[in-house]
Amino acid sequence: MSMGMYAQPAPAVDERQITRRIAAGDREALSELYARYQRALFNYLLQLTPDYGLAEEILQDTLVAVWKSAHRFEGRSSLQTWLIGIARRQAHNTLRQHKLPIAGETEMEGLVATEPEPEAFTLASIARDELAEAFRQLAPLHREALVLIFVHELSYQESATILEVPVGTVKSRICNARRALRALLDAPEEARQ
Amino acid sequence: MMSRMSQNNQHIGDMLPAYLNGRLDTASAERVRTHLETCGECRHELVAWEAVSGATQLASASLPAPSPTLMNAVWGKIDEQEKSPAQQKSMQRVAHHLWLVFTRQIPLIHKSI
Numbered sequence A: 001m002s003m004g005m006y007a008q009p010a011p012a013v014d015e016r017q018i019t020r021r022i023a024a025g026d027r028e029a030l031s032e033l034y035a036r037y038q039r040a041l042f043n044y045l046l047q048l049t050p051d052y053g054l055a056e057e058i059l060q061d062t063l064v065a066v067w068k069s070a071h072r073f074e075g076r077s078s079l080q081t082w083l084i085g086i087a088r089r090q091a092h093n094t095l096r097q098h099k100l101p102i103a104g105e106t107e108m109e110g111l112v113a114t115e116p117e118p119e120a121f122t123l124a125s126i127a128r129d130e131l132a133e134a135f136r137q138l139a140p141l142h143r144e145a146l147v148l149i150f151v152h153e154l155s156y157q158e159s160a161t162i163l164e165v166p167v168g169t170v171k172s173r174i175c176n177a178r179r180a181l182r183a184l185l186d187a188p189e190e191a192r193q
Numbered sequence B: 001m002m003s004r005m006s007q008n009n010q011h012i013g014d015m016l017p018a019y020l021n022g023r024l025d026t027a028s029a030e031r032v033r034t035h036l037e038t039c040g041e042c043r044h045e046l047v048a049w050e051a052v053s054g055a056t057q058l059a060s061a062s063l064p065a066p067s068p069t070l071m072n073a074v075w076g077k078i079d080e081q082e083k084s085p086a087q088q089k090s091m092q093r094v095a096h097h098l099w100l101v102f103t104r105q106i107p108l109i110h111k112s113i
Helices: A012-023 A027-048 A052-072 A079-097 A119-125 A128-136 A140-150 A156-163 A167-186 B004-009 B013-020 B026-038 B040-061 B070-112
Strands: none
Touching (some): A027 A052, A027 A140, A119 A167, A128 B040, A140 A156, A140 A167, A156 A167, A167 B040, B013 B040
16 A cells, blocks of 8 residues: 555555554554654644644544554555544544634535646646645645645545545545645735745 | 547546546556547646645655654553553442441441440
């Protein structure tokens, strides 16, 4: 299973084995899982909250939840998809407790645009650094969808499972994210500060 | 079933992100490749998605790592949660024992009165 920019060899058999060991109370196994997925999970959580301390707290709770529920992993999804799903639920619980906004709760999903858009030409001509800076200013909802697809390299179906939305919504969300990126780049320099 | 010709004429914009991240099945990836050979608009779309993908990866690469001692806090939380039920059972056993001692004293108290 691909792990995108965090790619490390993780054959399916290892995924079942490591969760079985965790379920049996093997602490070394949880440490191994953490070593393998810490960057991927922390990166994902930092899309949901800019607060480093809060993201760490959610990551801790995610690992506690993995420790308690490893016996439920059946290998129907990849381990990465399962872990990100747990991280997302923990994040939503914590954000709710802190009365912080949660990505997607007030979202208006648009239709998927399948026709080429005029901004396609200009997006490709903008410097990568400038695009990355605009990405950082996107709404958490849009950053989350783009990161699942382009960083974690998940399929539409896997992303839909994590986000608890239909596949069509994943497609429209990343299209909307691209439009939002374009809009940020069109905004006057001072408005983006 | 859609003919190969009409499939090739249909834009494949919504498949491009999955094509880029390598998560399309073989048949769909082949369909995208074939379409891209003849469709300039979709090739431009692909270039735009490559830019979005690259920016997403660049922004993600610069994010900080979690604290090296994070697992210590995790073990602390796990130990606390695992200890709690055991402590509760132990407290219940003590309370039950005290209750037994107390109830067995009642006849003695009654006699002494």
